[in-house]
Amino acid sequence: MSAAFVRAAALASALGPDLETALGRLRGGEPLAPARNTPAGGAWPFFAIPMGSGNWAGRASAIAQTVAEALRQAAGLSRDDWAALPCLVGSSSYSVGAWDEGGEPALQRPLEFCSMLAQRFGVRGPVIMVNTACTSGLGALDLALGLIAAGRCRDALVIGVELANRLTVAGFAGLELLSATRGRPCDRARDGLVLGEALAAVLVSARSGRWRIASLASGIDAAGLTGPAPSGQVILDTMRAALTRAHWTRKSVDLLKLQAGGAPLADLAEARAIRELFAAAPQSVSLKGALGHTLGASGPAELALLLGSLDRGRVPDTWGFATPDEELGLAPSGGEAAGVIRVLFNLSGFGGSVMSLALERTKPR
């Protein structure tokens, strides 16, 4: 692949309305407890963005505006270059939450919602919505890399968005995938996912950036439509493909960002793949105990939070992980990030979508 970089990122999440607040909270605070009895989450714990209480559409617009402003400042593009950006949006629920308040008339078509986001960001390039379920945000990043590689643009705006809606929570509850208490990635007591909201934006660029995208590999795990094969074979194949395309060996990986969100079987499948690939598992981290599982937004959201933390010298702690599960053999841990140069970033989701992103730091901190 031609050279592409993460030039800037911004995030609104349960940890705060902006990335700095989120990083401060992640660095110093007690683990955030998911909210209870929210309109979207009902009786289930839910990680909501602490912003606004207006109507759904107004709140979505305000969140987008906040993230847009933060990204614009961090990106340092000229006004014309910014305005010309294509906008690639990954989401599994787009504006379905508007129905909760306004019923049928409030339900937009998918592209209308994405066009609203592009407007808030002030960009006028092509708008594309990408749907690959929980990997939608990374799917959007993948498409952006294709546009850059084909010479169609130098920079691309990638947005991952998942905002509160009752339908998603009801669906996960119906599949018995939710925890009634909290997300415990890789923990012996893990008992399910906690869902969350996020709106994250990443500026991908052929120009220089602090992190180079060394490769992005995808796979389709057809074993089950709502979870990976127990062997983790497709996850293993996808990580291998990412390493091969990046020209890395397995020893090159300094840090592994796990998909793990606390689902008993899915965490186990990923752990099996990791054990198969690495003689000794590298340092690892999961961010779903801090953000919740933000579904289609999770790629850009976790990318923004992880790279932001690494750029500030820290591998974040894995909130919710306390007691290792011997069957998994994984013990995610935080700490100093000085030695972290190469990061393998895993994501997977419904419909068998599996992705693995290889990132390499270009500049010393």
Added chain:
Amino acid sequence: MILLSPTALRVAPGEFPARVRERFAGELRRAGSFAQLCLLGAQACLDAAGTQGSLGLLFASRLGALRAVRSALTEGLRRGEPAMPFTFIAMQPHLAGALLAQRGYAVRRAVHLHFAQESWPLALRSAQGWLGECARVLLGWVEESESDEIAHHSDWCLLQKEPAAGSVRCTPEESPEAGAPATAEDWIERVAAWRVAPRGALVLRGDEEAWRFALEG
């Protein structure tokens, strides 16, 4: 880039369940109607082109599985019922890739997109970019009808690098203004119609880009 088997499938909503049963013999029981429609069209294209090598699946639509989402919202959620799997988020389109893989195809990647009607060349370009990783890419436009009077659309073509008998070579056209305007929902159908009785090359335009379709050899 070579294009094979442009297929424009039109199915009346009333006939759709029978067509699915006829082709898949009830194998798709757990898939929603949008995923079934994707698969019916994609399979028709594969049946015509033959199957070999790894496959990518890239398709787009205007509404996606909005019908299923509406149904889940209005019929289930309002009554406080749990949403049925595969209808509760916009994941149903994405299932098409997994369903094809379950039928024995070596699907490497799959993505469902929404974009403006005139932006169809973007999908062609993206599919072209996948041809390093996938031997073939199924490229489609799928639209589930909102009315019983209007047919469902499931239009597909297969892209690959290597020439094949009866195939169509597609290349970017240097003078975009030479192309006839086309849209995301009609360009495959127009290539399919042209392919039946080709007279010269077909040049179609979208955004500021045009593509030339010509019989190989």
